[in-house]
Amino acid sequence: MDSPGVSGSLRNQLALTLIGGAAVLALLLFFAVRSYAVQVAQQGQNNILEASVTSMLDAAAIRDGRIELDLPYAAFSMLATPADDRVFYAILQDGVHLSGYEDLAFSQGATGGNLMFEIGEMRGGAVQKISASRTLIGANNRTEVQIVLAQTQDALSETLDQISRNAALLGLGFFGLAAALSFWATSATIGQLGKLTSSVTRRGPQDLSPFTKPVPREMAPLVTSLNSLMGRLDQSLSRSEDFIAEAAHRVRTPLATVRSYAEATLQRVDKEENREAMRSMVKAIDESSRAAGQLLDHAMITFRADHLEREEIDLVVVARELVLRLTPIADMKDLSLTLRGDPHVPYSGDLVLIQNAVRNLIDNAMKYSPAEGAIEVAVALHPRPQIRVCDRGPGFPTDEIEALTTRFRRGANAANTIGSGLGLTIAREVAQAHGGQIELANQEGGGACVTLSF
Ligand SMILES: Nc1ncnc2c1ncn2[C@@H]1O[C@H](COP(=O)(O)OP(=O)(O)OP(=O)(O)O)[C@@H](O)[C@H]1O
Ligand SMILES: [Mg+2]
Numbered sequence: 001m002d003s004p005g006v007s008g009s010l011r012n013q014l015a016l017t018l019i020g021g022a023a024v025l026a027l028l029l030f031f032a033v034r035s036y037a038v039q040v041a042q043q044g045q046n047n048i049l050e051a052s053v054t055s056m057l058d059a060a061a062i063r064d065g066r067i068e069l070d071l072p073y074a075a076f077s078m079l080a081t082p083a084d085d086r087v088f089y090a091i092l093q094d095g096v097h098l099s100g101y102e103d104l105a106f107s108q109g110a111t112g113g114n115l116m117f118e119i120g121e122m123r124g125g126a127v128q129k130i131s132a133s134r135t136l137i138g139a140n141n142r143t144e145v146q147i148v149l150a151q152t153q154d155a156l157s158e159t160l161d162q163i164s165r166n167a168a169l170l171g172l173g174f175f176g177l178a179a180a181l182s183f184w185a186t187s188a189t190i191g192q193l194g195k196l197t198s199s200v201t202r203r204g205p206q207d208l209s210p211f212t213k214p215v216p217r218e219m220a221p222l223v224t225s226l227n228s229l230m231g232r233l234d235q236s237l238s239r240s241e242d243f244i245a246e247a248a249h250r251v252r253t254p255l256a257t258v259r260s261y262a263e264a265t266l267q268r269v270d271k272e273e274n275r276e277a278m279r280s281m282v283k284a285i286d287e288s289s290r291a292a293g294q295l296l297d298h299a300m301i302t303f304r305a306d307h308l309e310r311e312e313i314d315l316v317v318v319a320r321e322l323v324l325r326l327t328p329i330a331d332m333k334d335l336s337l338t339l340r341g342d343p344h345v346p347y348s349g350d351l352v353l354i355q356n357a358v359r360n361l362i363d364n365a366m367k368y369s370p371a372e373g374a375i376e377v378a379v380a381l382h383p384r385p386q387i388r389v390c391d392r393g394p395g396f397p398t399d400e401i402e403a404l405t406t407r408f409r410r411g412a413n414a415a416n417t418i419g420s421g422l423g424l425t426i427a428r429e430v431a432q433a434h435g436g437q438i439e440l441a442n443q444e445g446g447g448a449c450v451t452l453s454f
Helices: 010-059 073-077 154-202 217-268 272-306 315-332 351-368 423-433
Strands: 060-063 066-069 087-093 096-100 115-122 125-137 142-152 311-314 336-341 346-349 374-380 386-390 437-442 448-453
Touching: 010 060, 010 073, 010 115, 010 125, 010 142, 010 154, 060 125, 060 142, 066 142, 115 142, 154 217, 217 272, 272 351, 272 423, 311 315, 311 351, 315 336, 315 351, 315 374, 315 386, 346 351, 351 374, 351 386, 351 423, 351 448, 423 437, 423 448
Parallel strands: 336 374
Antiparallel strands: 060 066, 087 096, 087 142, 115 125, 125 142, 311 346, 374 386, 386 448, 437 448
């Protein structure tokens, strides 16, 4: 059977999309957590710097026209960090450096009590700077004191590294979970398709009934078109079966009529050469009638073999009926036709096919046996249900025996008999359709034996 072209895999496509989505979400999660952590940590440092600079400014006072500033110990101790971050400070009076680090500058000048933050660099390290100012009023002057405070960010970046690691782990965990979920979701989705496929596969070839099991909504159109296809197939199959039966009838009936006219004419013709012509005509009619019959039978068998109609039958009964029906024909040739074997051989098979096969075997035995021969039909249950037809004729031509069951193949011994070479083909196909086989053999004392085992 042809398998369809394959373009990609739905499972991979689905899994890739879901896992790709999960990866993007995991990255987003990582960056969102990290940037939020940066904000919170920076805010924390800023708050401490602000508290520290405010307490320093609070300690500033003006005495005798000079600024006096005792930096409170607490202002520095609150800036202590686990990473021993360094702290720099500068005190300016009206914009003029007063004490602390001279190289600690702030880009903007202090403006009336405002707090300002700035990121900068100090002694080769990144620092967070804060600047605050306060106006001091003395006895006869007012002056502006500004404090700039800077702190390195080692502790902060350590915390951030730690948070980044945790966020990365969180992202990875999320990704793993999402990947597992997408595999599960993919299998569950594809599983539905698999179920439908296996229920189509499990059906016997004769089962063309529609699918009624519920399927997911997305698959319903597929099942609907599958059902309609099977409906059409069923219809066209039964139409061909009717056609074969009709054709057989229409071909055989007029041929039989022509034959009887020819026979009748033959009786009335006296001239020998005319009689010879009439005889040839009758033979040709017999041949075409046989060929048409066998061809149509073969077509019917090919058709039915695809969808066997099995029923409980007794092979002995089948054989007996055929023997009874064919005895008159055997009698005309003085042949004895006998049945022997087991009394009952129950079997579940297609009656029409088995009848057809066995009739062809008995037909051969009668056709190829010399007059007054004995034909035996034996039915046995063991080792497998089987029907054997044996005659006492010349037997099969030994060099051709392998090929005789092929279509239209006739043996060298069949030159003077009417036939189309389909009888054994039919018998073989019937046996094979039932899972059985046909066996051709010659008997020791002479004669052919054909065994159909099911
Ligand atoms: N009982 C038999 N004894 C000897 N030869 C046989 C016997 N049965 C079949 N054969 C040989 O096998 C050949 C094939 O048989 P098969 O029944 O398929 O075709 P057929 O009898 O020639 O034609 P038909 O289709 O009309 O039956 C025959 O032509 C004949 O040579
Ligand atoms: Mg035959």
